[in-house]
Amino acid sequence: MTLNVLVLTDQRGGTLKTASRETLSEARRLVERAGGGRVWAGLVGSGLDAILPKVQEMGPDSVLLMDDPVLKDFQAAAYAVAARAMLEGIPSPRVILAPATAMGREWLPRLGAALGTGVATEATEVVPDPEGGIRIRRTVFGGKATVSVALPEGSCATLRVNTFAADPRPGQAPVTRVPVPEIPKEARAISVESTVEAPRDTVDLTQASIVVAGGRGLKGPENFHLVEDLARILGGAPAASRAVVDAGWRPASYQVGQTGKTVAPQLYIAIGISGAIQHLVGMSNSRCIVAINRDAAAPIFKVAHYGIVGDALAIVPALIGALRAERP
Amino acid sequence: MHLIVGVKHVPDADTRLRVDPSGTTYDPDGVKFTINNTYDEATLEESLRLKDGNPGTTVHVVSVGPPRAEEGLRAALAMGADEATLVEVGTGTELDPLLTARLLAAVIRGIPHDLVLVGRQAADDEAGQVGSALGHYLGLPSAGYVTGLEVDPASKRLHIKRYVEGGEETLGMEFPAVLSILKGANDPRTPTLPNILKARRKPLRKVPVGDLLPALETWPGGAKPTSRVTAFQLPPPRAGAKILEYTSPEEAAGKLLAALREEAKVL
Numbered sequence: 371m372t373l374n375v376l377v378l379t380d381q382r383g384g385t386l387k388t389a390s391r392e393t394l395s396e397a398r399r400l401v402e403r404a405g406g407g408r409v410w411a412g413l414v415g416s417g418l419d420a421i422l423p424k425v426q427e428m429g430p431d432s433v434l435l436m437d438d439p440v441l442k443d444f445q446a447a448a449y450a451v452a453a454r455a456m457l458e459g460i461p462s463p464r465v466i467l468a469p470a471t472a473m474g475r476e477w478l479p480r481l482g483a484a485l486g487t488g489v490a491t492e493a494t495e496v497v498p499d500p501e502g503g504i505r506i507r508r509t510v511f512g513g514k515a516t517v518s519v520a521l522p523e524g525s526c527a528t529l530r531v532n533t534f535a536a537d538p539r540p541g542q543a544p545v546t547r548v549p550v551p552e553i554p555k556e557a558r559a560i561s562v563e564s565t566v567e568a569p570r571d572t573v574d575l576t577q578a579s580i581v582v583a584g585g586r587g588l589k590g591p592e593n594f595h596l597v598e599d600l601a602r603i604l605g606g607a608p609a610a611s612r613a614v615v616d617a618g619w620r621p622a623s624y625q626v627g628q629t630g631k632t633v634a635p636q637l638y639i640a641i642g643i644s645g646a647i648q649h650l651v652g653m654s655n656s657r658c659i660v661a662i663n664r665d666a667a668a669p670i671f672k673v674a675h676y677g678i679v680g681d682a683l684a685i686v687p688a689l690i691g692a693l694r695a696e697r698p
Numbered sequence: 699m700h701l702i703v704g705v706k707h708v709p710d711a712d713t714r715l716r717v718d719p720s721g722t723t724y725d726p727d728g729v730k731f732t733i734n735n736t737y738d739e740a741t742l743e744e745s746l747r748l749k750d751g752n753p754g755t756t757v758h759v760v761s762v763g764p765p766r767a768e769e770g771l772r773a774a775l776a777m778g779a780d781e782a783t784l785v786e787v788g789t790g791t792e793l794d795p796l797l798t799a800r801l802l803a804a805v806i807r808g809i810p811h812d813l814v815l816v817g818r819q820a821a822d823d824e825a826g827q828v829g830s831a832l833g834h835y836l837g838l839p840s841a842g843y844v845t846g847l848e849v850d851p852a853s854k855r856l857h858i859k860r861y862v863e864g865g866e867e868t869l870g871m872e873f874p875a876v877l878s879i880l881k882g883a884n885d886p887r888t889p890t891l892p893n894i895l896k897a898r899r900k901p902l903r904k905v906p907v908g909d910l911l912p913a914l915e916t917w918p919g920g921a922k923p924t925s926r927v928t929a930f931q932l933p934p935p936r937a938g939a940k941i942l943e944y945t946s947p948e949e950a951a952g953k954l955l956a957a958l959r960e961e962a963k964v965l
């Protein structure tokens with residue numbers, strides 16, 4: 371069978387997200403698994419010329435570019451109309467993929483609703499369906515179960531970040547400019563008034579491939595820098611349990627769990643975190659989990675891959691010391 | 699101002715799941731159901747705060763679910779919502795996230811609405827599609843990942859904060875609009891006994907799903923689900939952590955770094 375794939379990329383803020391690169395690579399692999407077809411990269415936004423080479427480097431067959439000041443800010447209703455216009459040039463059988471970033475997760479359901487097709491969120495596996503369309507796997511119930519979902523030809527899926535490998539393939543995909551379609555009035559009823567960026571040297575928690583999280587076991591806000599120091603030296607992002615946020619040691623943006631952020635990095639280090647179910651649902655899909663906890667019976671050790679039973683205030687400085695000694 | 703809040707009745711976070719004989723869902727037997735999805739409770743609390751601050755505001759909760767979902771709607775009424783509608787679904791009806799959104803839209807079309815609010819995702823299927831899709835079906839602007847909102851009822855404008863990777867955006871919006879809330883108030887109010895009693899007398903309307911489906915035939919996607927779960931599986935139980943033995947913190951650190959590099963290959 372053949373399968374054509376449109377990848378809607380996320381470059382909000384002006385840089386192509388790693389998650390977009392991952393999705394472009396997986397689209398290539400999906401087409402190969404199907405035994406034929408083409409990959410289109412679809413870029414919607416404004417002032418995108420600078421990132422075109424970064425997209426081409428991921429080996430799509432064609433690039434569709436809809437670049438216009440009216441599309442400067444992401445807006446689901448307008449972007450759904452934009453994506454539909456891009457689809458007109460793509461022959462069936464086809465599917466639409468996007469990274470499961472905040473933007474992709476908001477964009478594709480609106481697009482899928484307009485197209486009358488299926489939509490799946492946060493896929494961790496995508497394969498061609500012999501009956502047409504695709505089959506995906508995803509986790510549900512905070513990682514307690516997985517489901518396989520069949521989506522007919524024409525459907526949409528977002529791919530979980532940090533899950534698929536991004537491997538560049540040299541290529542010079544031709545770029546086609548697609549004119550902006552008429553933007554419906556409901557899409558004009560919303561505008562971005564301001565954007566506040568996080569400080570440059572911080573890594574976004576949901577995008578980070580390494581997350582170092584601290585809990586009440588750190589004893590007080592004065593020790594929490596240990597979590598941040600370890601995160602920085604590993605090139606990861608710091609995070610916290612809700613107990614830490616509720617105690618006011620760190621802001622709510624740090625919180626991982628049921629009422630905080632959901633993360634699935636390559637490496638999650640839980641320091642002084644007991645492993646309450648509400649915390650686990652936010653991180654149990656991480657590829658490798660390390661727990662550092664004084665209590666050998668703490669539930670976090672049940673989901674962790676590696677455990678150190680001991681005092682975080684002694685172990686973490688030793689870890690930081692060892693890493694610093696390697697990179698003087 | 700008329701607020702609509704979508705809620706879903708879901709299993710408890712710490713409930714133990716078993717696979718249903720069909721192999722495509724969990725066995726509801728013996729599963730404890732929470733009152734409502736946590737994200738929805740936080741969203742409902744946000745809406746009730748808007749109501750408290752803007753006299754004349756009403757909150758109407760809507761849900762698509764089996765008969766047991768009535769319990770969730772009663773709880774929402776006890777928290778302070780004014781009215782409830784349940785689209786009652788029997789065991790024979792298959793749903794997917796977008797069909798759920800179509801059913802909600804069909805019901806919401808018949809109710810006055812200035813603002814439709816839903817939680818970021820349901821704690822069971824974690825699809826997070828209903829907010830954006832409702833925006834399309836209702837022909838309204840939508841925004842997701844909302845972390846804060848302020849309403850100016852006089853100018854019919856709304857200022858919202860939205861999470862973006864690496865920062866935050868402030869949006870201006872006209873309403874009616876649909877918002878999906880990433881993070882609402884952390885502490886949903888606990889209903890008082892008088893309010894629980896009062897909730898029993900508040901209007902709760904039940905709409906059989908069969909009353910709505912025929913009209914959906916002409917909508918994009920139609921009256922049937924457009925995606926299908928083919929398998930529901932529980933992961934094999936984890937072996938538990940490999941505990942690293944050590945005599946000094948330095949040794950522990952060294953062993954961990956070696957394991958992460960050589961075995962797990964994540965560093």
Ligand SMILES: Cc1cc2nc3c(=O)[nH]c(=O)nc-3n(C[C@H](O)[C@H](O)[C@H](O)COP(=O)(O)OP(=O)(O)OC[C@H]3O[C@@H](n4cnc5c(N)ncnc54)[C@H](O)[C@@H]3O)c2cc1C
Nearest residue numbers: 585586587611612613627628629630642643644648664682
């Ligand atoms: C509706 C609801 C939603 C919730 N949402 C979230 C959420 O999103 N995220 C979240 O995290 N929680 C959430 N919670 C709270 C959750 O139930 C736990 O209370 C919380 O996760 C506990 O945080 P903790 O592990 O830091 O603290 P504790 O449970 O107090 O654990 C501290 C741990 O540190 C260990 N320790 C102590 N001293 C040391 C030391 N010197 N060295 C090493 N280890 C040490 C202890 O052995 C213990 O295991 C929610 C709860 C509810 C009811």
